[in-house]
Amino acid sequence: MSISVVLGSFYGDEGKGKIIDLLAQDSYIAVRATGGNNAGHTIKYGNKKFSIHLIPSGILVESSLALIGNGVVINPKVLINEIEMFRNEGVKIDGRLFISENAHVIFPYHIIQDKLEEAYRGARKIGTTARGIGPVLQDKVGRFGIRMGDLLSGIYKQRLEEIWDLKIGYLSTLRKLTRLDIELPRLQDVIAEYEEYALYLKPYIANTTYMLNEAVEQNKNILCEGAQATLLDIDFGNYPFVTSSNPTTGGIISGTGLGEMASNGSVNIYGVLKAYSSRVGEGSYVTEQDNEIGDKIRDLGHEYGTTTGRPRRCGWLDIPALKYAARVNGITGWALNHLDTVGKLKKIRLCIAYQRDGIITDEFSANETYLQDCIPVYEEFEMNFGDISNIKKREDLPENARKYLARIEELTGVPIAFIGTGADRDDIIIC
Ligand code: IMP
Numbered sequence: 531m532s533i534s535v536v537l538g539s540f541y542g543d544e545g546k547g548k549i550i551d552l553l554a555q556d557s558y559i560a561v562r563a564t565g566g567n568n569a570g571h572t573i574k575y576g577n578k579k580f581s582i583h584l585i586p587s588g589i590l591v592e593s594s595l596a597l598i599g600n601g602v603v604i605n606p607k608v609l610i611n612e613i614e615m616f617r618n619e620g621v622k623i624d625g626r627l628f629i630s631e632n633a634h635v636i637f638p639y640h641i642i643q644d645k646l647e648e649a650y651r652g653a654r655k656i657g658t659t660a661r662g663i664g665p666v667l668q669d670k671v672g673r674f675g676i677r678m679g680d681l682l683s684g685i686y687k688q689r690l691e692e693i694w695d696l697k698i699g700y701l702s703t704l705r706k707l708t709r710l711d712i713e714l715p716r717l718q719d720v721i722a723e724y725e726e727y728a729l730y731l732k733p734y735i736a737n738t739t740y741m742l743n744e745a746v747e748q749n750k751n752i753l754c755e756g757a758q759a760t761l762l763d764i765d766f767g768n769y770p771f772v773t774s775s776n777p778t779t780g781g782i783i784s785g786t787g788l789g790e791m792a793s794n795g796s797v798n799i800y801g802v803l804k805a806y807s808s809r810v811g812e813g814s815y816v817t818e819q820d821n822e823i824g825d826k827i828r829d830l831g832h833e834y835g836t837t838t839g840r841p842r843r844c845g846w847l848d849i850p851a852l853k854y855a856a857r858v859n860g861i862t863g864w865a866l867n868h869l870d871t872v873g874k875l876k877k878i879r880l881c882i883a884y885q886r887d888g889i890i891t892d893e894f895s896a897n898e899t900y901l902q903d904c905i906p907v908y909e910e911f912e913m914n915f916g917d918i919s920n921i922k923k924r925e926d927l928p929e930n931a932r933k934y935l936a937r938i939e940e941l942t943g944v945p946i947a948f949i950g951t952g953a954d955r956d957d958i959i960i961c
Pocket of ligand 1 (some may be wrong): 541542543568569570656657658659660661662663664757758762771772773774810811812
């Protein structure tokens with residue numbers, strides 16, 4: 531039995547989908563633990579491409595169950611669209627997809643609140659995905675939330691009535707303060723809309739924690755599909771420019787109920803990264819290349835958001851940040867993507883430490899004021915190699931590539947387990 535976790539090591543969009551796809555082939559259960567439809571990745575299935583935001587990619591592996599854990603926040607409309615998309619392609623869903631009864635539900639007022647709060651922040655905006663993620667998690671912690679199990683029992687109607695004035699009162703205040711003319715929802719419309727969703731989703735709502743722990747007892751392989759990334763974590767990330775959940779290992783345990791992860795020696799925690807780096811949204815980014823190099827990386831790596839289409843900020847890899855990610859998550863192996871992309875550049879840089887007040891340090895802190903004072907200390911690497919997508923052994927990679935990989939391992943103290951060598955699903959080296 532093994533539990534494998536795939537999570538983002540930097541600011542997200544590291545290409546978790548590819549490694550998740552690979553590991554899902556041998557998993558009995560693939561489970562999403564955190565985030566919502568702010569996350570997204572594209573997966574190839576046969577000659578088709580799917581853009582998915584909520585359903586674990588394990589759904590495409592016939593022998594696997596796909597679970598959405600309690601830590602995920604769910605927009606039912608988006609989920610139903612995804613189910614329909616897979617159904618239309620002949621993917622079997624019934625009896626394979628299960629949604630935690632404890633997962634919180636996104637309502638239209640959460641999405642409006644997200645937009646209004648961003649407008650209220652003005653120049654200090656976070657750059658959220660505007661999917662209602664922050665507001666639904668505020669309600670979860672504030673104990674005003676509504677869970678999937680409440681849809682099942684019908685109690686959500688009463689809960690909505692209880693909180694309605696509070697929610698609409700807050701939104702009205704925000705609307706006045708921001709002068710944004712967004713139409714507010716009506717209680718009866720929301721109840722009617724969600725009644726349909728509840729009916730549709732009923733067969734999928736389950737006690738996923740029980741299912742997962744039964745699978746542990748039966749020695750089955752479990753794959754936890756992370757969303758977002760370490761530096762977007764509400765506790766360990768670059769606050770306030772973060773998402774509102776814990777995409778790190780701790781959040782994956784609390785987002786599934788897989789306590790076994792804390793005590794079992796056979797847990798593989800794969801930190802996904804790219805051979806360069808990127809970030810979307812606001813906040814400090816020490817190794818950002820806000821210049822023609824960054825533009826070139828964006829073009830070569832196709833760095834535009836799956837969920838929002840936004841161009842991503844691009845730059846070099848940051849070793850102090852990666853060491854921090856390794857420690858916070860207990861990473862056992864890196865999955866490094868886009869080695870082929872940096873091969874198209876003549877030379878690249880690797881930030882090995884920071885200079886702060888004249889002192890060289892490898893100490894990372896996600897604190898905004900700390901990061902603003904960090905000057906990157908770089909090492910330079912020759913790249914300039916051709917197509918590597920057919921290479922299946924690490925030792926067959928060009929020497930320049932091998933040197934770069936070895937230096938990342940040496941500086942972080944974590945071995946590289948997977949290397950992405952091209953855009954296709956099979957363009958991967960298993961180390
Ligand atoms: P929210 O999660 O929509 O509240 O957005 C908060 C911050 O997290 C913003 O900077 C988003 O761009 C960022 N973010 C959220 N989800 C993702 C993701 O899947 N990839 C990269 N950034 C993300």
